[in-house]
Amino acid sequence: MARQSKDLKQRAPSHDRTKADQPPGGGGETRASRPDQDGRQRVVIEGVKPEIDGGRFPIKRVVGETVVVEADLFADGHDALSGVLLYRHDSSREWQETRFQFVTNDRWRASFPLNRIGVYHYAIRAWIDRFGSWQRDMKKRVAADQVSSIDLLVGARLLDESASRAQGTDADRLRRVAEQLRKEPRPSAEQLAAALGEEIGRLMAIYADRRFATTYGKELSVTVDRERARFSAWYELFPRSCAPEPGRHGTFTDCESRLPYIADMGFDVLYLPPIHPIGRTFRKGKNNDPNGGPDSVGSPWAIGSHEGGHKAIHPELGTIEDFRRLIRKAGDYGLEVALDLAFQCSPDHPYVKDHPEWFKKRPDGTIQYAENPPKKYQDIYPIDFETEQWETLWAELKRVVVYWVEQGVRIFRVDNPHTKAFCFWEWLIGEVKRDHPDVLFLSEAFTRPKVMYRLAKLGFTQSYTYFAWRTSKAELTEYLTELTRTEVREYFRPNFWPNTPDILTEQLQHGGRATFMSRLVLAATLGASYGIYGPAYELCEHRAIRPGSEEYLDSEKYEIRHWPIDRPDSLREFIGLVNRARRGNPALQCDDSLHFHRVDNEYLIVYSKHTEDRSNVILVVVNLSPHHVHAGWIDLDLDVLGLKPDQPFQVHDLLTNAYYLWAGSRNYVVVDPQSAPAQVFAVRSRLRTEQDFDYYL
Incomplete structure (x- = not known):
């Protein structure tokens, strides 16, 4: 139950003391009291999760999600504790609060909902719960038939104290129970049960004596973005290559004609490289x-x-009015236009x-x-970010971003942000999102991991990754575990790209059509956000400028290309199938539930995703070898999938529309890369009809 709290004035740091803070002891030491420390604040708050770099950076979520906070709460002695999680949106000065629940071993948990985009703040407060201690001990005394009148009077006094802090019916209720505890010779079993019940405990927690509460020494924050920050499918396109006939420079109007093609494949973000002169x-x-x-x-x-x-705008592409029209037309097809930001x-x-x-x-x-x-x-x-005129430089670069926001752009792909000052990005993103919290920034930084993570902490909404170069089962498993099972997941949102105009991996150069298909499935199902550079991808463009290079031959970065998008061997329909599976299955729209399952073949990788209530479960099997059929026995973690060991279940391949009946944890798969190098199964815990069951018999 959430309630409002006016302030956080009872602020005190957690009880981590240096030697100078210790109480008097041997050797004639004297106590150096901390001016902000009340010695009666006995609760320790530590081990707070999520907390990034000691609270220096916010965590990331999207609107509609919940922030789950855990902390170690403990004190000296054996008294019971209570604690609350306080939270508020940046636009409000009123704090809401919800109670912490005990988990185990001094670990406590609470959560709060995120109903608006922007920034939320959260804090923790905990105190000695004197009435909770009384209730706990009284239950033991009742069980041992050791209740004394003094014990009852102690409880009555605690109830009276809380009643003095309460109002209305709550105050009356607490006073009535206090009077019942004072009855001679003793209250009835029914009256005593009321004093020991959950309802009175709830009221006493609300009106508890918090004079000596400990407030965690840091106010933490969470950046809340719109849903596209978590789930998106990007398609990169050079507008100048969109002309229907070879040899002509394309325009924004030509780009409009591609919108149905892109939308039909199921993409929702159209990313344009720089459109400037x-x-x-x-x-x-x-x-x-x-x-x-x-x-x-x-x-x-x-x-x-x-x-x-x-x-x-580059004159051959059109005018600013043409660009605005492209944005509007894209919106009609459910597409957002993302613009390259290259400083x-x-x-x-x-x-x-x-x-x-x-x-x-x-x-x-x-x-x-x-x-x-x-x-x-x-x-x-x-640009020299160490210039003495850095303030005027920063202001001008902010004006650039704001200008395009005013034209209707809400997503920016930022080119090489790791070559610009960190402090600049933190300032710029903060400034833009303060006035336009729906704006998203994708970091294109293929550099060292710590640099990539720092940029994400500074405010980038999504980030490119090393996915393009992770090809083996061991590499993919290790990397995705890092991204989804460590603290990294709190601030780093991956966006997986199997190719870009700068990256044509050796695997794509030599793996053929099957590799393009399998890498697409991996990108689109391992990650809730992914993208491709097209039409190069769906047309399986694999020619490198020279052996050992990842540069495309006849790279579109330096010339206009005419792409035959209606070629019969295009992966257009396959990509559409994959994106429809993503849109139709909420399990594929987030990354937190990713789980790898064991399979006795190193060329097969098996993983699943599921919604929190297991109402939607997806199991993916990918053949990592583009040239050979591979088979193996999968050892499923049934608990993860929400399945019972003795319960048959159905799997429906969303790519081929095939149905299979499986049972137990061990099941056999065969994946032929020449037909479909991957299987994307929707897992159903029970058969829909008797006819379904008869089909398998």
Whole structure:
């Protein structure tokens, strides 16, 4: 039961004391009292979960979810304890509270709902529960027939004290029970039972004496996003390659014509690489040729020309009105448009002329272009976040984001955020989400794990991962366990991409159609959010520029490509099947329940997801070998699936529409990669009809 609490003024740190804080002892030491510490605050609060880096960063949730908080609550002696979890939305000054429930071994648990996007705060308060101690001991005395009049008077006094803090019918109820305990020679069994009952215990907890309560020394927080932060399917598309005929630069209007195609495959986010004017100086040619000719279209990430910078649109794509119309039309198909946010400039960007102080200078006075030796990117100038004019720089970059938010963009894919200052991102995301809490940011940082995790803590809604390079069962199991079973899951929301314009893995280069299918199933079912770079993916584009490289041959980053999206061997229909399975099964729309099951074949990986009430259970089997049929015995964890050992159950393959009757924990599977390299089973604990049962007989 939740109730309101006006403030958190009874703030005191948890009772972790340094040597100077210890009471007087041998050796003539004197007690150095802490000014904010009342020695009568006896409860210790520690081991709080979730808590990220000592409360420095918020956890993440989406609206409609619940935050479950656990903590160790204990004190000296044998007194009973009570505690409350306090919580409030950032827009409210009123604290709500709900009681902690004992779990085991001094561990307590409470939870609160998240009904709005934005930021919630939560805190913990606990105290010695004198009436709870009295109730506990009285029950023992009653059982041993050792009740004395003094014991009853102690209870009556505690009830009177709480009645003085209560009002109305609650106060009257407490006083009546107190009077019953004072009856001579003693109250009736019925009256005593009332004093020991749950209802009186609940009232006494509400009006407890909290003068000496301990309040956890940190106010923790949770960032609450809309549902798309947890569950989304992204499709990356270059608008300039959307023209229906080869050789012409595509426009936003051409991109509109692709919307039914993308929506039919079941995607809900259309991600566009940078749509801004492209610089001419050092413009790259096909296949990253540093000497692009006059007909070269250049890289969209070389942002800025005389036509404008980050708040302008490449003229050949259309106008700002065309872009707004694309957003509206996409919405008609259930698609959101995500925009690339790349804070870097071409040598022709207006910032270079107007704010040269925002860029690093080499000893010869020229501006330092981007490098990743031996690679050189002469067409890109990185921004110097150590400039003395950093405040004006930050303000301008915020204006860029706000401008596109005002055009209707609510999702940004951020290019290489790990090459910009951490403190900048924390400030920028906080500023934007303060006024626009529905805005989402995807971090494209393929870098060291701790850097990726730091960016997530700083506020990025979702993050790219190492999924593209995790190929074996052991690698996938270990990595997904880290993401879903450790503290990482509290702040890092993975978004799995089997390919990007920058990443054509060796597995996709050589694995053939079966690999594209199996990697798609893995991305879409291991993660609640995933994406593909298309049409390269559904057309199984696998040609690398050279052996050992992950760069595409004829990369769309440097030229316009005409994609035959109606090709008969396209994976379009298969992708649609997978996305429909995701949309139709809530178990696949979150990551917390992911569980790996044992199977006696290293080329098969088996895992499940389920809703909290087990009303929806999905079991996935994937053949990790693209060239060979593999079979094996699965050893299912039936408890995880909500199944009984002696109960037959049905599995329905959502990709092939095949039905099977299984029983017990051990079941046999065969997966042929040439027909369907994966099986996505909906698990049903009982057969729907007698006809279903007869079918298997």
